[in-house]
Amino acid sequence: MSLATDGADKPTLYKRIRADIEKRILTGEWPPGHRIPFEHELVARYGCSRMTVNKALSELAQADLIERRRRAGSFVRRPQHQSAVLKIADIRAEITALGRAYGYELISRKLRAATAADRERLGVRKAGKVIAISCRHSADNVPFAVEDRLIDLASVPSAATADFSREPPGSWLLHHVPWTEAEHTISAIVADDRTAEALDIAVGAPCLVIDRYTWRSARTITAVRLLYPGESHRLVARFKGG
Amino acid sequence: MSLATDGADKPTLYKRIRADIEKRILTGEWPPGHRIPFEHELVARYGCSRMTVNKALSELAQADLIERRRRAGSFVRRPQHQSAVLKIADIRAEITALGRAYGYELISRKLRAATAADRERLGVRKAGKVIAISCRHSADNVPFAVEDRLIDLASVPSAATADFSREPPGSWLLHHVPWTEAEHTISAIVADDRTAEALDIAVGAPCLVIDRYTWRSARTITAVRLLYPGESHRLVARFKGG
DNA sequence: TTGACTTATATGTCTAGACATATAATCGTA
């Protein structure tokens, strides 16, 4: 509309308060340990009610930028240097985001009674059926990652009839299983014969490994190992805090 | 009212509302796409004011568990399967948390005018001085990681006189530079001669690599490369969302 | 000096309203 000159649209007051404080912390004007103004002081400065500044400060506390202590005040926290947001995108999304052509290929799919090794890997005790899947993702027809997955059929019965020859199991699960929790473990190995062939790299070349273990309400859903060529693939995590 | 009987302490009302809803989402009772009750319905159910349920729902929206749409209502989001919280702890903290003895050893420290390669690595244009540090972290006297770091003295002048023979540069920076932003890149390589010797592993053994690039207010602070023995070290990221 | 008790105060939570705003639904018209 008419006011195209500068700062976009009008942010709400509590967002402006939050941004003001965040800026002073991030520029170092208010270093770690610094006591930021009391709520009543901010109320006076911005001419608003206490609930408004409280909302701003609560969000900063939730983001771990400040620490709030009763009776004492609110203080700039020391950066933690420890929690980063690591984007582990769906492989198809990752590849298409790079502007490359996504390719998928099912290598093997076996439905079997869970072996001792399967139960160990899934972290379940009871016997039951599992699906073991091996597949490959490629970008512009170059191998991008190989996937080795185990799905617990007791938790996801409908996986028995899913067609994994066209849809990657990761996408299928994402659309057929609601909210889950997961644990990722990242490590490095060197390619053995089988891996080297699947990824079209040399035996002994480095590989990045992501092991993901997924569950819902304490029930195991799936365990997957992803192998990437180590020198060409990178995981990027960007974050605030040292 | 008179609903006090049970044990534990009494969580506040908005936290109870948030936990109730979160539980229904996580157990799958309310699957992705499900419309959760309107604020006025929750107000009626819990017998509280709208601001209280609004606070609960706002926090769920901030955590990306629900999506709020004006006029339409609030809906359970589809899990993203893409952002994980990766804990990249301070190495000393990581080792002591494992109950092992932390050891630190400075391998080299050089103060020099930035070379073209240094400027490239730090992403700065202007000439200036840098400190290049190479050091090793160990756990119970076993090499744990080697660190190769560059610090931009224009941004952190006091680093020139810091004693890095006893304190790791990471810890020192953490305590002398306020809030920063960083980008981590994780990859895998195989050990060359120098790395193999420093980590006491075989040449050609896999290594996990973390490259961290740190800045504050668009100003580069430091660039560091951490090398871990790939098969013994693991990065763990745990999170919600598929 | 130490420990126990009291007090002051900043944050934590909550209320019962208010108006703003985006937008789904409905209605009316071409």
Next chain:
DNA sequence: TACGATTATATGTCTAGACATATAAGTCAA
């Protein structure tokens, strides 16, 4: 039927209070 205008409504933000509660700081006695 398709499209534009209107309306209804759920969320977004805000207010001016309130009481609860943890705790820093001060007070006083042993």
